[in-house]
Amino acid sequence: MINKDYLYTEFCDIKCHKLQEDSLFFYEQDMEDRSVYCSNELRANNPSVKFIGIVEGADDMVELVEDGVPTDTLNLHRALMILTIIRQKNPSCVYLDVTGMSCRVAAPILKVLLEEKVEARVVYAEPSDYIVKEFQKEGLNKDLSEMVEGVRPLPCFVNLIPYDEDNPPVFVSLLGFEGGRFAYLVSDQNPLDKRIRPIVGVPGYKMNYPYVSLWGNRNVLSLRRCWNRIEYAEANSIVDIYFKLDQIFHKNHQSRMVVAPIGTKPHAIGAIIYAVKHPNEVEILYDNPKRTLHRTNGVGRVSICDVTKLFNF
């Protein structure tokens, strides 16, 4: 499949990049400096843009912070509330910097933006490298309870329709470095092994990363004999994973699909957009990872993806 990134994504020099006038820029700070790198750099050149920090609270409540001052509290399960707040600010475009943003925050906002036809862009700052040893240590030594909170649907992505037992869903898992999460989700859902489609990020951020991913997930790949059904999508591409999911969906005669976004952030975002596009056919399965300490170093390239255009494709 030809990578269609060039149609939707630009890699930019963030220090002099101009955002659309009068737009909104959402970001969330996590434990890595990379999460605030874009918002910090962009402020100087984009005086008309409102930069809004998101601070996560308990039970999917978030606080919006402008210039250090809390302005609104948002329940991420209330799509109407999210839309109202965005509409009030009447932006020309909404930028969502997902670098430090958890999927529980990004998913409902993206859903509202795309469904309500608000111009949206996803910003992502790649790390310059991952501290691979940290991931490997986790996979070997850490319990899942230290890594994840457990299966619970993302806000606004609840699916309640039982599966057709005669035509079970295709189980797509976007693999990361830690195998425990894949093992846990496979054990929880018991998919038919022939219906498992693991997706590995290839090319990875670094040449050896796909092997790290395969090594981390080797037990399930081997035990469920799904290693020969591995698919590949560029690790840093929202667009590539979106079209890969589309390809799998059509190859399987548009059968229902359960997608577990447990790999890279761009993969998770691509999967979320695809699920918004196919609400009745695609179900997101999420294990809610706990935030951990530094596992990446530095800041690599910054990409801005026109997700509205991608969604409308």
Next chain:
Amino acid sequence: MESSEKLAKLDELFGSYKAEWLRGKIFDFFAAPAYFGTFKDNRPCILQGGRGTGKTSVLRGLSYQGQYAILNKDLEKFDQNEFIGLYYRVNTNHVHAFQGRGIDDADWSLLFAHYFNLLFCWEISKYLQWHQEKDNYDEVLSSHACRLIATSLHINKEVDSFETLCKELECAMYEFQSDVNNIGDKALPQLSMLGDPIKLFVEQALNLRQLKGKMFYLLIDEYENLLNSQQQAVNTLLKHVPETYTFKIGVREMGWRVKYTLNKDELLNDPADYSLINISKEFSSEDKKNKFAKFAKEVCDRRISELFEGEDEARNYSIEEALPSLSIEDESELLKVTTSDYYTKFVAFEREQGKEYDLPPLYKFFLAYWADIHKKPIKAIVKDYDERTKKWDERYNNYKYGLLFKIRRGRGAGGIQKYYAGWNTYVKLANGNIRYLMELVYKAYYNFLQEDGDITEPIPFDKQTDAARDVGWKNLAELEGTWNKGVQITKLVQALGSLFAKIAAYRGKLAPELVQFDIDGELKPQTEEIINASVMNLALIRMSTNKMSGKEIKTYQYSLHPIFAPYFQFSYRRKRKLSLTDEEIRGCIECPEPTVDAILRRKKIFIDGEDIVSLQPSLFDSWQ
């Protein structure tokens, strides 16, 4: 059939040993376990068992699709059944949506109750449609009945026929999904009372000519996935089942966490409210072990016979003959006891004395071994043997199985150090778990056929042993994902496996086949949690002891699940035990190697530098 075709067929028949994976084919190979009759009666039933014990097979076998397939798709026979089974697997990703978000628990309970009603009403409508498609003479629900059912679910659309009811039920599911997604944005949707629409729909359906005198079975699989409040809601229905439907529930051990109804003072009791079938007790207690062997033989014979080309070959096939077993003496010879140090010493002694003893080589090994560990000359031991042969025969019988682990041992021994072969051995390794047994048989045939083995010939002992080791590894590797603290269970199994393997191979004064443990003192809550989870996830087997502790509390002893025995190489037979403290169990998880060494030292077992048996990576072995 070419070898590759046979492998593909084997994979199809056996590789998918999970009922969940077999889907449509599950019914072609359905074999009813001994408890199936009890489970089929009209009372609510709870089928309790670890993963792989066959709960899903039984529940799906009771579903209308299962019964129809089992009865060779003969509608006439199917219609003679007195029950209609509706299968539902609880999906964590769906039911865990009913919590949090600032909505109080009482409201979530109401929402879940409505969801449960919708689910089963939809299932009933699907069944009626299914039967109608097969029998044109079916009586159809009246428009009044359809309106009543729709009204009970607050479906506010025009429903005047069964066809529109089916359509509207589907729409109602999607609408409800949308309502739950937007629950905070608007008022709660109109909800139905827990169980009312189901009761109404079932009553109306049973008035139909084709369903007269029947009963609906609501078959719920993976009950442990329900949240506590949801178990409470279903418990309430179970406690007050009407005559028109009943529940059949599949749940993991310790997965039925809440045993009361929405009224917390109202407890569910066995046998007053339901009958409990504990699969592991059904199959693993001494008096019932044959039941499992018989059931397992039926399951395996039915599948393997599909691999034969000729009907006669298939008819004459027997799993016992395909998986021959080894006597202890024969096994010792395969392990080359005649080249071992002890045997050689004994033969040298015989030569010295000019007398040859008419004893099996393993017995000679044993006499020299006994002399060595008791620091006595062989001559003295043999003299005693001559004087008290009967006593020595008894002792030999007691020790001989354990001796097999001491012939070829440690690093550099190479090859197989202990055989695990024979149908009876496989049955014991599976310990009442049908999935484990099928994995063993599948893997043995897979290894055999892959090397162009002849399907009509017995599988060699080494192939059987390799298969048993592979299956042990596979299940050890799978422990990681079975629970959110699966890594701790894996580590505990690795440490205990290494401990018992070292003890088995140890040449010194020690009772043979020490493979169990009990708890010395009190367990801290976090240790108890791991031990309980290990039992729940089939890492450990728990047996209650007859003794009562000082506090008059029932005490338990434990062993690793026998499926791990071939991987670590210890005895799968439950014989003797040692005691472990809370600290030692924690140590097995947190710092396994020093802890195992310390336990061995405490038992006065001194072994030089052999590490904990680690979980070998299967792909990219050279990584790290």
